[in-house]
Amino acid sequence: MGLVLIVILALGGAGAWLAAREGWLRLDLGPMASASGDVPAAVASEAVVAAASSAASDAVLASTSAKVSALEQRLAELNQQANAAAGQASRAEALLVAFAARRAIERGQPLGILENQLRVRFGASQPGAVDRVIAAAAHPVTLGNLSEELAGIEPQLMGKTPRGNTWDWISGQIAGLFVIRHDEGPNATPEARADHARLALAGGRVDAAISDVERMPGKDAATEWLAHARDWVAAQHALDQLETAAMVLPAPQPLPPVAAPAGQAPAQAAPQPTPTPSPAPQAAQTDTAA
Template sequence: MQDISAPLASPASAPPPRSRSAGLTLFALLIAFLLGAALVAWLSARGYLAMLGPQPAATTAADTTPAAPPPPDAARLAAIGTVEGRLAMLEDRISRVDFQTHAAAGNAGRAEGLLIAFAARRMIDRGEPLGHVSDQLRLRFMNAQPRAVQTVIDFAANPVTIDGLAARLEALSPELTVTQSDESLWDRARHEVTSLFVVRRDSGALASPAARIDRARVMLTARRIDNAIGEVERLPGADAADTWIADARRFEAVQKALDLLETTAMLEPARLQDGEGQAVDQPSPLAPTAPMGDPTEAAAE
C-alpha cells in the first residue's frame, strides 16, 4: 500500500500547464478585438464601410429624367421683360443726368454773363476801356439787350466818372452861382419864377446857390444822378453846366444799362447766350414762379 501511494502523490505537486496557455489565448483575443475595432473605425472614416453595406435599389429612368424646361415663349417673355425693365431704368437715369447737365450748363452760362456785367460796371466806374469785355457783352447780351450793350460800349469810348463829375462841378461853381449877363428876358423871368417857387417851398438858406451845389455834390456821391442834375439846373448860371449835365445824363444812362444787363443775366428766359454763342434756355432758379391755381394761369388757359 505504501508503494502505490507514493508515486501517485508526485504528479499532484507539479504546476498545471493549462493556466498559462489560457492566459495567452485571452491576450491574443484582446489584441484581435482591438485590431478589429481600429479597422472598423478606419473603414468608417474613409467611407469604405458604407460601400460594404447593402446598396440602394437602382433608380429607374423616370426618376433620373430632369424636370421639363419651361415653355420657350414664357422664357422669352421673361427675358424680354427683364431687358426692357433694365433699358427703361437706364433711359430714365440718362434723362435725369442729361437734365441735370443741361441745368448746370444753363446756370453756368448765367453766372458767367453776370460776371461779365459786373466786370463791365467796374471798368465803367473806373473810366477804363472795356477791351475784350466789350466782345463778351456783344456775344452774350446783344441778342437780348442790343440797346443796353451799345450804350455801355459807346460810353466806354468816352468815359466819365463820379470823381470827374464832382471835380468839374466844383470848378463850375463860380459860374453857376451868378446870373449870366447875356440871358434873354424870358430866361431871366423863368429863373426868377423858379426862385420864387423854391423860396416858398424851402428856406432862403436851402435855396441859395451854394447850398444847391453842396446838395449836388452829396447826390453825386450817393449816385443819385437825377437829383444832382435837378439841383444844378435850378442854379442861376445853369447854362454854363450844359456839358456837365449831358455827361451826367450819359453816366446815368450807362448805369441803367448795366442794371438791365445784370437783370438779363439772372432772369432772361430765352435770348441770353453763353460763351459759345448757344442760347441759354434753361429757366433761371431766380425767376419767380406763379403758384398753383393762380388767376393768371387760369386766364391763359
C-alpha cells in the same frame, strides 16, 4: 430511336420545370423590359426641359427689358440735371460779365474782351443797352470827373464871376437880389444848391445833382457838365438792364418722361423663374422569375 428522343425531351422539360420551381434557374428579361419602359420617360423629360428653357428665356428677356427701361429713365434724369446745371452756369457767367462791365465803366477803363462778351450774351436781347455801355467805355465819365468839373464851374453857376459884357454882369447881380421862395420848399440859394449837388455826386446820385445844377443862375456854363452827367446816368441805366437780363435768363425746359416702347408695359421687376420639378426616376426592374 424516336421513342428514346421523346423520353429525353420529356425528362429535360420536367427537369427545367423543376429547376424553375425550386429557383435553380432564373430568366433575365431585364434589358428588353427596361428598353421598352424608358421610351415614354425620355420623351417626357425632353418636353419638361424645353418648357423650362422657354420659361428661363422669357424671364431673361423681361429682366433685360426692365434694366433697359431703368437705364433710359436714369439717362433722362441725368440729362435734365445737366441742362439745369448748364442754365445756372450760363446765368452766373452772364452776371459776371455784367458786373465786370460795370466795374470797368465806373473806373473809366476800357472794356477789352468784355465788349465781345457783352455782344455775345446780351446782343440779341438788349442791343440798345450793349451799345450804350460800349459807347460809355469809349468816352469814359466817372464820378470823380463830374465832381472835378462841377468844382471848376461852380463860381459861374452861382453867378459870382462876370461873363460877357458889363451889362450882362450887372443884370445877373440884380437878378440875384430878387429870389422867389416857395413856402413849401427850403431856402434854395445858389450856394445851397451847389452844396447839395456836391453831396449828391459824392453819394452817386447824379440825377439829383443834375436837378440842382439846372436850377442854378449860371446853368448855361454847365452845358458840357450836364451832357457828361447825362451820359453817366444813361450808362448806369444800361448796366442795370444788362444785370436784370442776366438774372432772368430762361431756365431750361424739363424733359418729358421716357415712354415705354410700343406694346411693352412699364418697367417692372423681372419675374423670378418658377422651378420645374424633374421627373421621378424610373424604378429599376428586377429580374423576374420565369
